[in-house]
Amino acid sequence: GENVEQHPSTLSVQEGDSAVIKCTYSDSASNYFPWYKQELGKGPQLIIDIRSNVGEKKDQRIAVTLNKTAKHFSLHITETQPEDSAVYFCAASTRNTGGFKTIFGAGTRLFVKA
């Protein structure tokens, strides 16, 4: 079945450094790739997304890249801050007849050390 692999499972960086999280998806029909940030006790919150007709998207310190041929997409956070510490999930969404289905990666726990 469809799956999304996410690496690494844990990432620790120094404040000000960059963090990169990588995902691979299996369903070639996937056409929407959101990234979510989940803080303790809260539901996931969308931080950036990219569609299959775009290769890269940037929003301030956050950027996402997509390689459709290789079925890879990555999240890049620059100038990390302690408040970036959270669990990050990638997801691949596939539209089928009348609806859509989203498969999530297993998550990356990011620690930003002050």
Added chain:
Amino acid sequence: KAGVTQTPRYLIKTRGQQVTLSCSPISGHRSVSWYQQTPGQGLQFLFEYFSETQRNKGNFPGRFSGRQFSNSRSEMNVSTLELGDSALYLCASSLVSSMNTEAFFGQGTRLTVV
């Protein structure tokens, strides 16, 4: 505008009982998806409803069911509870158009089965 509301926030049930969880989507959103989140399995897709119809279903046993009402509010039911059903159940709503599948999550219902 108000976000996605899930009730109750916390629930403790005994094995063999059944439980109903509720989700009120963002006003105007017609699609509601449910997910189970556990430390070991991450975010697992349960099902998606749109206009009172289930359009997609994940790989969960028939004990997990749901429905959606005409006002887009959705309920999820789990019958004959097992210890392994202990998890955070998340609901997400979307304003579905041909391109926009951004999902907004609620804070979840934490179910503990004892």
